[in-house]
Amino acid sequence: MILVVDDESSVRESLKMILEYEGHSVQFAHNGEQAIQSISQTEFEVVLLDVKMAGMDGLETLQHIRKKNVELPVIMISGHGTIETAVEATKLGAFDFLPKPLDRDKVLVTVRNALQQGRLSTEFRRLKESVEGRFQILGESESIRNVLSLIERVAPTDARVLITGENGTGKELVARAIHRASRQAEGPFVEVNCAAIPSELIESELFGHEKGSFTGATAQRIGKFEQAHGGTLFLDEIGDMSLQAQAKVLRTLEDGKVQHVGGSKSIPVSVRVIAATNKALETEIKKGSFRDDLYHRLKVFPIHIPPLRERLDDIPILVRAFVEDLCKRYGTAAKAVKPELIEKLQQLTWPGNVRELRNVVERLVILSRGSTLDDEFLETTSAPSGDESSFLINRSETFQQFKERMEAAFIKGQLERHKWNISKTAESLDIQRSHLYTKMKRYNLTKGEGDEADS
Numbered sequence: 001m002i003l004v005v006d007d008e009s010s011v012r013e014s015l016k017m018i019l020e021y022e023g024h025s026v027q028f029a030h031n032g033e034q035a036i037q038s039i040s041q042t043e044f045e046v047v048l049l050d051v052k053m054a055g056m057d058g059l060e061t062l063q064h065i066r067k068k069n070v071e072l073p074v075i076m077i078s079g080h081g082t083i084e085t086a087v088e089a090t091k092l093g094a095f096d097f098l099p100k101p102l103d104r105d106k107v108l109v110t111v112r113n114a115l116q117q118g119r120l121s122t123e124f125r126r127l128k129e130s131v132e133g134r135f136q137i138l139g140e141s142e143s144i145r146n147v148l149s150l151i152e153r154v155a156p157t158d159a160r161v162l163i164t165g166e167n168g169t170g171k172e173l174v175a176r177a178i179h180r181a182s183r184q185a186e187g188p189f190v191e192v193n194c195a196a197i198p199s200e201l202i203e204s205e206l207f208g209h210e211k212g213s214f215t216g217a218t219a220q221r222i223g224k225f226e227q228a229h230g231g232t233l234f235l236d237e238i239g240d241m242s243l244q245a246q247a248k249v250l251r252t253l254e255d256g257k258v259q260h261v262g263g264s265k266s267i268p269v270s271v272r273v274i275a276a277t278n279k280a281l282e283t284e285i286k287k288g289s290f291r292d293d294l295y296h297r298l299k300v301f302p303i304h305i306p307p308l309r310e311r312l313d314d315i316p317i318l319v320r321a322f323v324e325d326l327c328k329r330y331g332t333a334a335k336a337v338k339p340e341l342i343e344k345l346q347q348l349t350w351p352g353n354v355r356e357l358r359n360v361v362e363r364l365v366i367l368s369r370g371s372t373l374d375d376e377f378l379e380t381t382s383a384p385s386g387d388e389s390s391f392l393i394n395r396s397e398t399f400q401q402f403k404e405r406m407e408a409a410f411i412k413g414q415l416e417r418h419k420w421n422i423s424k425t426a427e428s429l430d431i432q433r434s435h436l437y438t439k440m441k442r443y444n445l446t447k448g449e450g451d452e453a454d455s
Contacts, residue, residue, distance in 0.1 A: 005035040006050040032056030051078035071121040073114035139314035143306040155181035163276040165305030168355030171276040179232040187231025195237035213262020239279035280400045308350040322361040341375040408443035
């Protein structure tokens with residue numbers, strides 16, 4: 001449906017004849033007030049709007065339309081068109097500007113282009129809503145409501161945020177939620193997993209490099225800071241970043257400029273930095289593996305994500321959302337979730353947190369044949385025995401030390417379960433192979449003589 005807004009009946013009838021001949025449905029409005037009322041009641045694909053009208057003119061009407069509908073293409077028409085009027089209309093969000101007397105071919109081409117843009121905008125909005133739905137933070141527990149409250153407060157500011165929490169708790173979801181609600185929302189969201197990039201390449205990844213600056217640098221590379229210009233840079237697992245790279249990040253935060261590896265030119269960047277880690281950075285500072293000054297630069301606004309075992313009441317919401325999403329993805333009929341299954345899931349400890357829960361639900365969706373998730377396929381997550389847990393508690397001097405030793409025991413158990421196959425173990429843990437290698441090196445996990453290995 002196309003809305004034609006003009007106070008001249010001859011223009012309205014002319015446009016109706018041109019558009020209806022091409023198969024378009026047309027509705028009229030005689031003035032700006034009537035146009036605004038029509039748009040509030042009917043969904044139009046394009047508006048043809050006269051500039052000079054009695055009462056509310058076309059430019060004022062356009063402003064009102066934009067307040068209610070940003071995507072609706074509006075084509076301005078005028079018998080007294082000037083460059084200044086056309087420029088002003090474009091600034092207010094007009095799609096195009098047509099002078100009178102109207103040329104039939106010009107009208108049809110412009111309307112066709114406006115319709116195409118409108119459909120593309122609608123498709124993009126639906127795709128964006130679908131994608132953002134996947135990154136939604138789910139839960140109604142007090143701890144999650146507190147996290148959402150913190151996001152709401154800090155997002156509109158330019159403050160740097162440090163997100164802490166165990167692997168799989170949803171640190172990236174929090175970073176994306178902050179970006180979506182920030183003033184940088186229209187800019188890019190660029191993610192860097194500091195644990196997955198070798199230390200010798202992290203500087204090139206973050207700051208870019210010049211051609212020939214090192215072996216293999218066959219062309220200039222734009223770094224993540226430049227890619228995130230005008231948006232948000234998410235530095236995930238920043239606790240695994242080398243000290244040399246930390247120094248350059250600190251300098252960039254202070255100066256707002258980057259310098260390519262092998263280059264001498266300083267390049268200004270405007271980037272909001274959000275960092276995340278599963279480590280206790282205070283402990284890393286004492287060990288000398290993390291810079292105290294960078295820590296305080298990043299920790300302007302800290303947000304801690306609670307582990308799933310501390311928010312078991314959120315499991316019903318998470319499970320039902322995962323089931324709905326996975327059934328749509330696999331093209332299967334919706335599946336019901338029995339209360340008994342929820343109860344069993346709430347009895348587990350979930351060392352892999354929400355990520356592990358989603359993996360379990362995905363397995364159940366694939367294996368269950370009927371209209372209900374079958375809990376006979378539910379696999380309990382392996383964990384250290386009670387005796388081993390007590391042993392680790394007695395040996396640990398701090399809670400952080402206990403967590404690290406429990407993590408080491410869990411990873412070793414998964415490696416043994418998969419016969420030290422690195423690829424399969426990394427897949428089961430839902431981490432990258434390089435991240436698993438880092439963990440193995442950190443905890444000195446090596447296979448015994450009788451263990452099989454296949455990387």
